[in-house]
Amino acid sequence: MSVGSETIPKIELLSAWFCPYAQRAWIALEEKCPGNFTVSEAMERKPPNIFEKTPLLLEKNPKAQVPVIIDRRGDAEVVVYESLICVEFVDEAMNDDDGPVLLPGPPSQRANARMWTDKFNNDLCSAFYSLLLKQDKDGQESAAEKILTSLREFAKHCKGPFFYGEEFTMVDIAIAPWAVGLRMDVLEHYRNFEVPRTGEYAMYWEWVSAVSKRPSFITTTSNLPAMIDVYRPYAEGTAYTQRARLVINPKLSGKGKKSG
Secondary structure (H helix, E strand, O other): OEEOOEEOOOEEEEEOOOOHHHHHHHHHHHHHOOOOOEEEEOEEEEOOOEEEEOHHHHHHOOOOOOOEEEEOOOOOOEEEEOHHHHHHHHHHHOOOOOOOOOOOOOHHHHHHHHHHHHHHHHHHHHHHHHHHHOOOHHHHHHHHHHHHHHHHHHHHHOOOOEOOEOOOOHHHHHHHHHHOOHHHHHHHHHHOOOOOOOHHHHHHHHHHHHHHOOHHHHHOOOOHHHHHHHOHHHHHOOOOOHHHHHHHOHHHHOOOOOOO
16 A cells, blocks of 8 residues: 555554553564564654644544554554553464464463453552652652562562563563663652562562563663653653543542553
């Protein structure tokens, strides 16, 4: 397919370099079909904290959020959004006999992976934003403890080097954008938060080492100065994104949770 001289990609990810939810979908695509998709920046951040969204994003996702996967390989275009749904779609729709399986095993194991993914998504990822947004010491300490509690549970059940052992799965993808690398560095920068290097976190640190060497993670990672800058409004209490509003007032969402 083409418009003029421009070829329309068969598989396109609408993304934003600063968004951990979009990174989930990007990692999944890198795992399943590296080199066979296009990443399009769909949100441009304009200081101090304005996010300008592309017409294509506004057209394809009624929520106007990334990630969005557009699959144009068949007769009818397929549009998928919400990060964890994107990961599952990529795993099922872009599978081949030689590639990795992100939800491996029998139905019982796949269900187990979905349950762990949901738990860590709600506990760990939400606490990341709480720690950044809370301006009072008590609120920050409570959020920090929630992160550590979640990581201790993760470490307790992690088989190593990845959550289920040698296989890199949706559970790893779900929390890696927050628990490995730059966003942990952001928490250290703004909140002096660090995960202890003690025995109860040993498997977490082994997992961090393995994930940080994974090509799909390396490819989808930005740079620290830019990440520190993009989270500055959160740390200073001036962010007014949907995520910030939900952390400040969970009643706005009904449940106070969002899968992204």
